Amino acid sequence: MVDASDGVFLGMMVVTIGGAVAALEAREIVYGAVGLAASFAGVASLFFLLDSPFVAVFQITVYVGAVAVLLLFTVMLVRESRWFGDSPKIGAKAVAATTAGALALSLILTFSQAGFPSSGEQATAPSFTSIGQLLAGQFAPVLGALALVLAASVLSALALAKVDPEETA
Amino acid sequence: MIALSDYLIVSAFLVAIGVYGLVTKRNAMRLVFSVEILINAANINFIAFNRFLWPSALGQTAVLFSIALAAAEASVILAIVVVAYRIHDDVDVGELKNLRG
Numbered sequence: 093m094v095d096a097s098d099g100v101f102l103g104m105m106v107v108t109i110g111g112a113v114a115a116l117e118a119r120e121i122v123y124g125a126v127g128l129a130a131s132f133a134g135v136a137s138l139f140f141l142l143d144s145p146f147v148a149v150f151q152i153t154v155y156v157g158a159v160a161v162l163l164l165f166t167v168m169l170v171r172e173s174r175w176f177g178d179s180p181k182i183g184a185k186a187v188a189a190t191t192a193g194a195l196a197l198s199l200i201l202t203f204s205q206a207g208f209p210s211s212g213e214q215a216t217a218p219s220f221t222s223i224g225q226l227l228a229g230q231f232a233p234v235l236g237a238l239a240l241v242l243a244a245s246v247l248s249a250l251a252l253a254k255v256d257p258e259e260t261a
Numbered sequence: 262m263i264a265l266s267d268y269l270i271v272s273a274f275l276v277a278i279g280v281y282g283l284v285t286k287r288n289a290m291r292l293v294f295s296v297e298i299l300i301n302a303a304n305i306n307f308i309a310f311n312r313f314l315w316p317s318a319l320g321q322t323a324v325l326f327s328i329a330l331a332a333a334e335a336s337v338i339l340a341i342v343v344v345a346y347r348i349h350d351d352v353d354v355g356e357l358k359n360l361r362g
Contacts, residue, residue, distance in 0.1 A: 101263050109274050115294045116282040128294050135301045138268065142312045147321050147328075151304075154328050159297065159335050166339045167290055170346040188284040196277035203269040209313060218318035226322045238329055245333035249340035255347075 101141055108134030125167045129160035143217035268309035275302035289342045289352040293335065300331045 107130055114127030132155040139148035227235055275298050282295030304324050311320025346352050 097263060105271050108271060112275055112278045112298045116286065116291055121290060124294060135305060138305055139308055142308050144308050144321050147308060147324050150325055150328055154332050159332055162335060162339060166342060169343060170352050185285055188281050192277040192281035195280060196273050199273035200270050203266050208265045218321065222318035223321055226318050231322060234326065238326060242329060242333050245337050249336045252340040252344050
């Protein structure tokens with residue numbers, strides 16, 4: 093039986109995979125960054141379909157809102173016109189595409205043979221409260237460590253990007 | 262009705278696209294794109310398995326951590342790319358040979 097969620101799933105699947113392909117194959121890399129943002133948004137909608145609205149909103153906030161914009165700005169900072177024709181040789185591309193296709197095919201065959209249950213209807217989706225309880229209880233030390241990692245990454249990015257006057261002279 | 266295998270198929274395609282990008286591209290920005298696509302494929306698997314096989318908040322919490330770590334990683338890599346561009350005037354990873362042994 094086909095219902096509305098099937099149509100949404102198919103559409104979002106096309107957006108996710110098409111955006112990922114566009115990210116790598118768009119001639120102009122700025123369009124590639126936009127395609128990647130579309131792919132992130134498609135993944136967020138898949139999270140919505142999987143009854144995980146909290147993760148979906150987190151994905152939109154962090155990936156579509158922050159990472160994609162950061163990538164777009166970096167692309168604009170470092171892009172040059174001479175890259176437009178830098179695609180690898182046709183033979184190398186064909187070998188890589190064949191390998192990637194074989195990888196996808198073997199993964200899909202494995203998944204279809206694995207005998208996973210086809211429906212998760214009987215399961216109730218966890219609530220925000222249980223996520224919050226896990227974050228504040230069992231995973232509180234991990235959350236603290238993650239905060240330190242994020243602070244360290246931001247500080248290291250700032251230290252890396254600091255312009256050294258001797259270097260540029 | 263959307264089954265677990267449908268989500269896994271999307272993630273398998275994303276993995277294949279990411280690996281293809283890592284193998285063929287030499288522009289550092291395209292490599293960053295590929296890594297982000299691979300991380301997203303892993304996250305889809307996490308949430309799908311969590312939803313269909315192990316319905317608890319554990320999988321969602323793990324993905325929250327994964328997303329935050331990916332953001333941290335992206336910020337550091339992009340800073341490195343900007344520095345490499347400033348020093349070498351290029352972000353072709355084939356041309357960045359300073360660390361070659």
